[in-house]
Amino acid sequence: MAKKSVKDVDVKGKRVFVRVDFNVPMKDGQVTDDTRIRAALPTIQYLIEQGAKVILASHLGRPKGQVVEEMRLTAAGNRLSELLGKPVRKADEAYGESVKAEIAKMESGDVLLLENVRFYPGETKNDPELAKAFAELADLFVNDAFGSAHRAHASTEGIAHYLPAVSGFLMEKELNVLGGALENPKRPFTAIIGGAKVKDKIGVIENLLEKVDNLIIGGGLAYTFVKAQGYEIGQSLLEEDKIELAKQFMEKAKAKGVNFYMPIDAVVAKEFAENAESKVVDIKEIPADWQALDIGPKTEELYRDVVQKSATVIWNGPMGVFEFDKFAHGTKAVAESLAEATDAITIIGGGDSAAAVEKFHLAEKMTHISTGGGASLEFMEGKVLPGVAALNDK
Numbered sequence: 001m002a003k004k005s006v007k008d009v010d011v012k013g014k015r016v017f018v019r020v021d022f023n024v025p026m027k028d029g030q031v032t033d034d035t036r037i038r039a040a041l042p043t044i045q046y047l048i049e050q051g052a053k054v055i056l057a058s059h060l061g062r063p064k065g066q067v068v069e070e071m072r073l074t075a076a077g078n079r080l081s082e083l084l085g086k087p088v089r090k091a092d093e094a095y096g097e098s099v100k101a102e103i104a105k106m107e108s109g110d111v112l113l114l115e116n117v118r119f120y121p122g123e124t125k126n127d128p129e130l131a132k133a134f135a136e137l138a139d140l141f142v143n144d145a146f147g148s149a150h151r152a153h154a155s156t157e158g159i160a161h162y163l164p165a166v167s168g169f170l171m172e173k174e175l176n177v178l179g180g181a182l183e184n185p186k187r188p189f190t191a192i193i194g195g196a197k198v199k200d201k202i203g204v205i206e207n208l209l210e211k212v213d214n215l216i217i218g219g220g221l222a223y224t225f226v227k228a229q230g231y232e233i234g235q236s237l238l239e240e241d242k243i244e245l246a247k248q249f250m251e252k253a254k255a256k257g258v259n260f261y262m263p264i265d266a267v268v269a270k271e272f273a274e275n276a277e278s279k280v281v282d283i284k285e286i287p288a289d290w291q292a293l294d295i296g297p298k299t300e301e302l303y304r305d306v307v308q309k310s311a312t313v314i315w316n317g318p319m320g321v322f323e324f325d326k327f328a329h330g331t332k333a334v335a336e337s338l339a340e341a342t343d344a345i346t347i348i349g350g351g352d353s354a355a356a357v358e359k360f361h362l363a364e365k366m367t368h369i370s371t372g373g374g375a376s377l378e379f380m381e382g383k384v385l386p387g388v389a390a391l392n393d394k
């Protein structure tokens, strides 16, 4: 059922607890990628304009319930202040008397960023006492942390039981775009699944086989499928215990009339290394002591062809070891084919595929790049995200 959004409630003069996902990459105390902070701006700016008192909460990293100095949210707050062009106060705690005192001083339109909610053991345990302590700070809960929506934690799920709870604009957009594609796709609908392991993508493949017209696989996980077809894969990634499952997936695709595509050639390497000796081979001819680290040029062409004929494309997981330039070509080619498909809806699940699209400077060519890796994966598996389920229905 559709969830209420921040537009469905009155926020003027209210104290609003906004859960954002400012779990951003950091280096030497600085934010190195502010994508997630920028993605939260529409909700924050709206609340400021509407005259709310904006209380922001996030986690950063996995501090395991204690204070870790490098995981304070100070740098994220500074970056947010720059982006908003106004001061952002930063609290040293995430609840309690000192925070209440800070909030009491707030005027309409002020912004306060709480300290890392994972500095408290109750956060990841979804402790009701902590959830109540968060709820005591505010009149309304807004969840805009799509990237953390698969976590049932005190600041994502628990708090929603003690306050009116609605989604923010980022959360709403992520659910609309991903949900729209999965439930009511423009067809042909194509999913491209890559990455390292079959194990991590079982749920996604299972769910997508019910929905797509074309399923394309690449990356390390593809070679278990190649092996399942009876070909030798040399030293390529193999999950022996998933060969049967791979066979079942291929049979299911056939039975459902889903076109199933896997690599027809590969770039193989002598070793797993940045500058390893490499060559292109037919998929049936991977030499015994070599390993496939990328899809080959014929596969790139095949996949581009499928993408060109698609009206909706969802992509999760790289096609090869894209961290090594030598084996990034297949991932780049897939990113480019999506970028060229200007009439199609193109959606990038977060994680490595999002990183790859950024790396190749193709981000603005995509319809949507999810800010959640794990969250978009679970959503694509058809799972209910606890941070969403807890929000008020429309």
Ligand SMILES: Nc1ncnc2c1ncn2[C@@H]1O[C@H](COP(=O)(O)OP(=O)(O)O)[C@@H](O)[C@H]1O
Binding pocket: 194, 195, 196, 197, 200, 218, 219, 220, 221, 237, 292, 293, 294, 316, 317, 318, 319, 320, 321, 322, 323, 350, 351, 352, 353, 373
């Ligand atoms: N052919 C391959 N052999 C080994 N590793 C691969 C191969 N193709 C991709 N990978 C690796 O898979 C990793 C990404 O996998 P995964 O975490 O499952 O993807 P995502 O984060 O997109 O869900 C990358 O680090 C990449 O180097």
Ligand SMILES: O=C(OP(=O)(O)O)[C@H](O)COP(=O)(O)O
Binding pocket: 021, 023, 061, 062, 147, 148, 151, 350, 351, 371, 372, 373, 374, 375
């Ligand atoms: O960065 C996140 O996950 P993601 O890398 O899967 O997108 C989220 O902030 C969730 O963090 P968590 O996996 O520590 O709960």
